[in-house]
Amino acid sequence: MENVDTIIGLNVNLKGNLKNQGSIQVNGSVEGEIRSDDNVNVGETAIIKGPVSAKVVEVSGMIKGLVEATEKLEINPTGKVIGDINVKTLIIKQGAIFVGKSTMPDQAGDAINTKEQKEEVEEIKPEK
Amino acid sequence: MYYYIFDVRKCKNRRQIETIKDHLTDLGISGEFAVPDRIRPARDLAEQGVFKGYSTIVAIGADDLIDEVASVMLSKQQVFGVVPLGASENIYKIIGANTWEEAAVNLRYRRVTDTRVGIINEQHVFFSYCELALERPASVTVEFEDFVLQAKAKEFFIANQFPNFVKKFPDKLDVIMKSVDPKSTTLWGKLRKAIGVPGVTKDIDLTLVRTDGLRIFSPRQLQIKVDGRLAAKTPATFGISQKTIRLITKKSGNA
Known part of the structure; x- marks a missing residue:
């Protein structure tokens, strides 16, 4: 856990919005929004109820809420994410739990999350 | 140029008071000395030093004196110096000295750092x-x-x-x-x-x-x-x- 700017320790309850606090390590409980331009690491003992938005989100505890990661979301074996996610890269390890809808930008940067959009792409292909 | 607020109670004996004054004189940074007491606390003396036009206000003593003078020096153009006597290790580390003699040498070379302080209850x-x-x-x-x-x-x-x-x-x-x-x-x-x-x-x-x-x-x-x-x-x-x-x-x- 190097170069962490903010740490919420075990048995600490946070209510409110944790924003502009650099890279964040959570080991306690948070009710509210977490927003970082850097990384957010959710420890095994952490429980977060609320949206999480960061560059990289690594989950070993629990998040109940929307998760947005501009680079990567990694759910470790002890991790649980209950809620929708909007991430560029997704890693779900064996044993992890994810319940929700996943949205991922494609190479062009547009989100592909419906069957209709996939059919449009297939129709364009024969013309080429 | 130098105005010293000197808590002489922190000196081991009268001889040390003179030793400190002589050392400052030898360094070429002697000045006016004032001793705080109940009638004229350190805070009032610091204001007086600023009012008299001294460019450097120096606290010689422990943490309580240093903090009291520091509260006056916030946002002042004058420079604040510290010669710790009986002060905590933290003060020595902040000014970059191990002894009062080294702190006196720091006063001579006058490297000035803009420093913030913590405030409790705005006091x-x-x-x-x-x-x-x-x-x-x-x-x-x-x-x-x-x-x-x-x-x-x-x-x-x-x-x-x-x-x-x-x-x-x-x-x-x-x-x-x-x-x-x-x-x-x-x-x-x-x-x-x-x-x-x-x-x-x-x-x-x-x-x-x-x-x-x-x-x-x-x-x-x-x-x-x-x-x-x-x-x-x-x-x-x-x-x-x-x-x-x-x-x-x-x-x-x-x-």
């Missing part, structure tokens, strides 16, 4: 850090600008400058807390702790938050100490000065 100034005096864990509620923390704390520090701890954000206070399981005082809580929770690593009871200001509340009144001295009691507000003190610190290459 009490602290250079280094303050702490909650916790003989046993206590429930605390800490209010920040956008969120509130609640925990049972066994250690609690608010640092402006923590010796040997690199300050990443110079314009913020570092709030450092070690928390305990709220149930740990019960027999069951103690058993759980003794057995242990699998997969939990050490030091995850550490909390670190950087902030401009905070307020602390607690069910039972807790003492707030600065360098071991009682400064305030909860509930209390803490902030970092927006103004700076022009503090003389060690110049690199000092002999």
